[in-house]
Amino acid sequence: MARRPLPRILSSSAPIVRSREIARTATDSAADVLHPLITISRGLRLIAAALHARWAASPKERRGPALFLTAAVILVVALIPYGPLLALITVMGAAGWKGRARPVVKTGPDEAELARLQALYEALVPYFSVPEDPDPLYSHGGEWDTAFSEFAFDDDGRLTRLQVRYPAYFTDSEADARARIEQLLHAKSGRGREYHFAWDEEGNQLVMNVLGALPTTIAAQRFVTSPGETVLGFTDADAVQRTVPVIAGEESHDAPPVIWRTGPRSTEPHLLAVGQPGAGTTTLLRSIALQVLQQGDLLIVEGSGTGEYACLAGRSGVLAVECGLAGALATLEWASHETERRLIAANRARQAGHPAPEDTKRPLWILLDRPSALADLAAADGRIDPQHLLQIPLRHGRAAGVTVVVAEQFDTLDDLSEPVRSQTRARVVLGPASLGQVESVLGVPPHTTPTPDVPPGRGYARLGTGPVLRLQVPATPDPYDDATTEAHRQAVLDLLPAREAAVEAVPAEG
Numbered sequence: 418m419a420r421r422p423l424p425r426i427l428s429s430s431a432p433i434v435r436s437r438e439i440a441r442t443a444t445d446s447a448a449d450v451l452h453p454l455i456t457i458s459r460g461l462r463l464i465a466a467a468l469h470a471r472w473a474a475s476p477k478e479r480r481g482p483a484l485f486l487t488a489a490v491i492l493v494v495a496l497i498p499y500g501p502l503l504a505l506i507t508v509m510g511a512a513g514w515k516g517r518a519r520p521v522v523k524t525g526p527d528e529a530e531l532a533r534l535q536a537l538y539e540a541l542v543p544y545f546s547v548p549e550d551p552d553p554l555y556s557h558g559g560e561w562d563t564a565f566s567e568f569a570f571d572d573d574g575r576l577t578r579l580q581v582r583y584p585a586y587f588t589d590s591e592a593d594a595r596a597r598i599e600q601l602l603h604a605k606s607g608r609g610r611e612y613h614f615a616w617d618e619e620g621n622q623l624v625m626n627v628l629g630a631l632p633t634t635i636a637a638q639r640f641v642t643s644p645g646e647t648v649l650g651f652t653d654a655d656a657v658q659r660t661v662p663v664i665a666g667e668e669s670h671d672a673p674p675v676i677w678r679t680g681p682r683s684t685e686p687h688l689l690a691v692g693q694p695g696a697g698t699t700t701l702l703r704s705i706a707l708q709v710l711q712q713g714d715l716l717i718v719e720g721s722g723t724g725e726y727a728c729l730a731g732r733s734g735v736l737a738v739e740c741g742l743a744g745a746l747a748t749l750e751w752a753s754h755e756t757e758r759r760l761i762a763a764n765r766a767r768q769a770g771h772p773a774p775e776d777t778k779r780p781l782w783i784l785l786d787r788p789s790a791l792a793d794l795a796a797a798d799g800r801i802d803p804q805h806l807l808q809i810p811l812r813h814g815r816a817a818g819v820t821v822v823v824a825e826q827f828d829t830l831d832d833l834s835e836p837v838r839s840q841t842r843a844r845v846v847l848g849p850a851s852l853g854q855v856e857s858v859l860g861v862p863p864h865t866t867p868t869p870d871v872p873p874g875r876g877y878a879r880l881g882t883g884p885v886l887r888l889q890v891p892a893t894p895d896p897y898d899d900a901t902t903e904a905h906r907q908a909v910l911d912l913l914p915a916r917e918a919a920v921e922a923v924p925a926e927g
């Protein structure tokens with residue numbers, strides 16, 4: 418059967434489009450003209466509703482006086498010259514104010530945010546799709562809302578949270594595949610912020626969160642810890658189970674600490690802290706020293722020789738603060754013998770069925786800041802590397818109550834001796850560091866994206882095979898440094914033990 422041609426009015430859409438445009442323009446103009454009227458009538462309606470609600474809520478015995486008062490006001494207004502006109506203007510003004518357009522409550526993403534989500538979706542297509550997939554979750558020109566189940570933006574329109582669904586065939590168990598997605602999301606969502614990525618392999622979902630900076634307001638103070646516990650710094654509240662009360666500025670609150678346990682039962686009895694120059698490793702060692710002195714003795718060897726531990730020299734419990742090679746060698750040799758002595762004494766006591774002798778119980782700490790500098794000096798002088806003398810304290814320190822803490826910089830990390838590398842299972846990285854640098858120290862990549870600008874004392878900690886924790890070391894500056902603020906100087910001075918006469922335990926010969 419031959420098809421009948423469509424009626425002309427249906428076959429051509431141009432007149433329809435034109436008439437729609439005319440209608441839309443007419444509606445817009447009418448809305449402009451009638452806008453004040455609409456506003457006032459909306460306001461009048463709202464005022465009437467409010468009056469009605471008030472009337473309904475007022476008790477019956479108060480309604481009579483209220484009516485009387487209203488009638489009196491109306492009478493007065495009616496009698497004064499221009500009263501009704503003024504009353505009308507006032508009511509219209511109030512209605513206009515009440516009925517004005519409310520600020521728009523944001524219920525979804527705006528255009529820029531929609532564009533950002535779509536761009537992110539498009540960028541993920543090559544990673545989350547394969548040509549064989551008959552019903553791809555990601556395809557060019559596809560809908561982002563099928564893939565992004567949750568999102569949040571900050572006031573600047575930058576993503577702060579994104580939940581991404583991905584196809585089950587994506588190789589989310591491969592570190593490289595994950596890293597590619599994380600780098601892409603990081604780059605597209607704005608660099609310079611710290612991102613946390615949580616992969617739910619069972620649910621095929623990835624949640625990206627932007628983390629706020631850890632507070633830098635906590636300074637050196639007495640932390641509430643048990644014997645054998647040292648606060649390395651503070652971290653995210655959801656990363657650890659415990660909090661300790663702290664004073665930050667003028668206020669006190671509970672903060673989540675990164676606590677390092679040392680002693681005979683510790684699985685990570687020695688620590689290595691690494692950072693760029695100025696990242697805050699010396700400050701970390703100073704903070705540890707102030708905590709250690711409450712319960713133990715301390716030997717400090719400072720390779721850089723800048724006197725940053727001078728405030729500790731001669732204090733009760735500080736057996737030595739050495740900057741030169743000769744003093745460092747003598748001190749570490751004594752520490753090595755002392756570790757052996759403690760081991761032998763404890764063994765003898767155990768074999769005789771006695772408790773460990775008192776003189777083996779007091780914890781001894783060896784803090785070694787930049788041993789690589791001393792290694793260079795020793796090589797030039799034909800003497801042994803001081804790190805060599807750390808071998809016994811590192812290997813047997815746990816049983817003998819001897820703890821070693823080493824701080825080193827990234828560029829001289831290769832100069833660390835094998836025992837230092839293998840026996841320091843508590844690790845800290847401070848300051849700006851690449852993913853690779855953090856991984857080289859902690860053994861695993863960081864769980865957040867390191868940012869290029871970090872304040873001193875900010876970084877990551879990992880105790881043994883535990884999780885990587887973000888870390889902010891308490892401000893513990895050198896009180897003799899002119900740049901130190903008075904509050905911080907006083908905080909450190911308050912923690913220093915009293916001065917003592919020269920200690921004779923460590924031989925002084927070079």
Ligand SMILES: Nc1ncnc2c1ncn2[C@@H]1O[C@H](COP(=O)(O)OP(=O)(O)OP(=O)(O)O)[C@@H](O)[C@H]1O
Pocket residue numbers: 633692693694695696697698699700701721725873874875889890891892893894895
């Ligand atoms: N946790 C911190 N809080 C506040 N300021 C800090 C912190 N750590 C370090 N700083 C400040 O940063 C500067 C460098 O710190 P520090 O001397 O500890 O760094 P470093 O890594 O030992 O560097 P270098 O080896 O070059 O001395 C100092 O002014 C110090 O006060």
